[in-house]
Amino acid sequence: MDGYNGTVLAYGQTGAGKTHTMTGGHMGFADRGIVPRAISQIYSEAAARPENNITIKLSYDVEIYNELMFDLLTDVGVADQSGDLSIVEDSRGNIQVRGLSTPVGGTEEEALHIFFQGDTNRHVAEHALNKGSTRSHVVFTIYVESRSRVESSEKVIFSKLHLVDLAGSERVKKTGSDGVMLKEATFINKSLTFLEQVVVALGNKHRDHIPYRQSKLTHMLKDSLGGNCKTTMVANIWPEAKMLEETASTLRFATRMMKVSNEASVNVHLDPQLLIRKYERQIKDLKQELAMHDTLAGRSRVQYEEYAPDEQKELEDKVQMYLEGELQEIEVTSLRMVYESFTCFRKLYQNLRTELANRPINTLPPQDPAEAGEGGGAGGGTAETREGEVGEDVEGKGIAVGVAPANSRPPQEALPPDAGPEEEEGAPAERTQRTETERPPDKQAIFAEWKAKEGQAFEDAFEQNRQELREKRSEMKDALMAANAKKREIDEAKERLARKQADKGMDPERDED
Incomplete structure (x- = not known):
């Protein structure tokens, strides 16, 4: 009921009372077995939890007869079934039987009716040790799903309870089985042997592989043996001296079973469809709340799409x-x-x-050759700079860019009208008088004194930078001279090409078009 898987497993030799333990006898209500008692307790617990919405499903899952699997609750009779039910493992590692019918038991009476309906379809035969020996393994399963009525309903707690009645191991010489019963005994003993191999492998910590898939019984009980389940095994023995060998074998198996450790955990699942509906409702409520807030705040409608x-x-x-x-x-x-x-x-x-x-890189505008010849650059008497070429670097003055036109000088501001010769003549007298009374210290002397002491490091760095600057200017001058030489070669090549085209009588402008 809290979300843990459970298994009650009855094991023992034939005639030792496994079916009587699980199902009950024929002496009335007080003689009922584990299955009807478990059904009664589960429905009582469900009624005591009104805050939860509990759904109970049942299945007389599987009758494993001669390594064939049959559904005891389907409308199709067992004799008409093919017995090819398959065992699958879901994404969470849970074992399921595909195509199995799982009717819902609304009340305890309905659940008991479903159980007794499937119990009447079991294979039963008579031999020397038991008049009503069950010839197959059966697994009756109760599925419980619980959703809270108070908290979020998308959280689903689910669990399952396996109630397993194994067929009894038997010695053929004691049961006297032959024919069909001998074949049944062979399959029963074979599947129980595989079950014991799985239990032995689970008890050995050094074993990496567990042979669950050797038989359908062990594959079906994978959750119960070493998986996510709380498992209890009931060892049924026959307390007679002539059955001492089978009793010892059953107890040895129970000892091995005690070494198997399971890791049971609560099974919680979040229903994706209910989650989507919940989130849609939350988004709708939040949008309405924001719209109300915008209205109360006096703001215009806020757009969220x-x-x-x-x-x-x-x-x-x-x-x-x-x-x-x-x-x-x-x-x-x-x-x-x-x-x-x-x-x-x-x-x-x-x-x-x-x-x-x-964006293209801007180039210098073309320069008129006449102006370039007149200006001669900032250096005065340097070589002629052609159109498209860059002037050479002049020592200490930068790159020559030509001489500005004569009319580009800005007009000088006129003197104030009230400024007369008297003020101009009186100004030197005032400056002389002020110099005599307040003579400032000699800046050159102070600067030379500072350079000799504190500023020696700065002076050395300045001289080093100035030397590097001279070297860079020399390199730049060489590069400019090389670029201008290449430019002149290109211009001469263009002139030779134009002369050749003129000699051949071709129109250069038309060719360029």
Whole structure:
């Protein structure tokens, strides 16, 4: 009921009372077995938990007869079934039987009716040790699903209880089985041998492989043996001296079974469909709450969906105006607007970066040869600079860029009208008087004294930088001279090409077009 899987397993020789232990006898209600008692207790616990919505399903899962699996609760008779029920393992590692019928038991009476209905379909035969020997292994399973009525309903706690009645191991010479019963005994003893091998492997800590798939019985009980389950085994023995050998074998198996350790945990599952419905309701409620908040705050309707193309364009214009300084601030009304604004910023940044990458490098404008010859550069008497060439570096003065036109000098500001000769004549007298009374210290002397002491390191660094500057200027001058030489070679080649085309009578302008 708390979400743990459980198994009650009855094991022993034939005629030792396994079916009587699990199902009960024929002496009335007080003689009932573990299965009806478990059903009664489960429904009593479900009734004592009104805060939970509990669903109980039952299955007389499997009758494993001659290594064939049959469903005892289906409308098709056992004789008409093919016995090819398959065992599968789900994503969580739980063992399930595909195609098994699992009717819902609404009440305890319905559950008992389902159990007795399946119990009447079991294979039973008579031999020397038991008049009603069951010739197959059966697994009666009770499935419990619990959902809280108070807390979240998407949380499902589920569990299952296996009630297993194994067929008894038998010695043929004591039971006197022959024919069909001999074949049944062979399959029973074979499956029990595989069960013992699994138990032995689980008890050995050094074993890596557990042979669950050797038989359908062990594969079906994979959860119960060393898995996610609380398992209890009932060892049925025959307290007579002539059965001492089988009794000892049963007790040895019980001893091995005690070494098997299971790791049981609560089975909790979150229903995805209910989770989706819950989240949809929460989103709807939050949107309504935000709409009410916007109304009370006096704000316009806040948009939480993605922006349409025209809305994106309008927001992009606002961002552009904000970047250009036309808009002082952008009013943010929702988190969606923040996302869209950052998208606009990224788009504008990428466009600007692409534009800068594709922008051509500006070159110096062409220079008139006459002006270049007249100016001669800042150096005065240097070589002639042609159109498209860069002037040479002049020592200590930078690169010559030509002489400015004569009319480019700005007009000098006129003196104030009230400034007369008297003020001009009186000014030197005032300066002389002020110099005599307040003579400042000699800057050159102080600077030379500072350079000789504290500023020696700065002076050395300055001289080193100046020397490096001279070397760089020399390298730049050589590079400029080489570039101008190449430019002149290109111009001469163009002139020779033009002369050759003129000699052949071709029109250069038409060829260029």
